[in-house]
Amino acid sequence: MSPRFDPTHLQLSVAYLAAQILVLGILTVWTRSFVGLGFALIAQAVSILPPRLWPYPVLIIAGLLGQSWRLYDDFPNGDWAVIAAFFFNTLLFTSMFVAFALVARQREQMKALVEQVQQAREGAEALAAHNAQLAEERRQTIAALEAARRELAAAERAAGVLEERQRLARDIHDTLAQSFTSIVMHLEAAEPQLERVSDSAHRHVGQARQSARDGLAEARRLVWALRPEALDQASLPEALERLAGRWSEASGVAATTTITGAPRPLPAEVEVTLLRVAQEALANVRKHARATTVTLTLSFMDDALLLDVQDDGVGFVSGVAPGARGEGGFGLTGMRERVARLGGSLSVESAPGEGTTVVVELRAD
Known part of the structure; x- marks a missing residue:
């Protein structure tokens, strides 16, 4: 009675065992020689059924063997009603076994379905969390790319502005400045030859020379x-x-430079302004201070940027600063205006005989 099916299929296993139980009942009533098959059938039920089901066929087979042993002497000359009852009970017990097996199978399927639903829900929750994380990462990536795009555009604009400024400076130097210089030289060379002309001619030449010098100074300032x-x-x-x-x-005059803090890249306009302030301050020191030493200090701080130009010269009374307008540069007034456009401040500290310190402070941002 070896099975010819896959024992993992519960429905086929139950049907196969039910058929064998029914056949065993008939054979054991017919002759006791088949009683031993009942024990083999019990062993088979235990081996192919899950643990929760094999007690049912074992009890049915055991009861069937007991009943068939008692009815053997009454068959075929015995009470047919008793024999019919035996077969009815056999069918009833077999049907109950099949019903129990089907109910157990449905419960198992329901349990598996519930587990699948639970796993699917957990998977959906995990997927939703993962999608939310991906959406947040995507949002952050887009924000970072947008910020980088804005920074790149600003850098390109700044580079374009700086390049254009440099081009204009070269053009002014190569054209206007050279032309004004040539005009001044020609007028100065011609002036000694105008001794016998009228005062009006001298005045016009002088005005032309002064206009050329003013134009040259303006070109140099540009x-x-x-x-x-x-x-x-x-x-x-x-x-x-x-x-x-x-x-x-x-x-x-001895001049030293000191850098404090950690240097960092600065906007082009900030670098230009600080360099021009240092140049103008040194020009004023040379013209007015009669100093022996000058110290330039550039300080990189977390929230500010400082430039100090300090000399040990004669100093001056506060509010009466020499070189306020500058010559060829842009003077203290021009320095203050340029620093103010960057949101900074420029101060001058001085006293007679105590030297002078020019201090520029700009915000770090």
């Missing part, structure tokens, strides 16, 4: 404001050190 050559290939700290070195050689 070049000064537009194109800081010292920053073309160097950072602001390096440009200040080179400026101090060249100024010291030209003036004979």
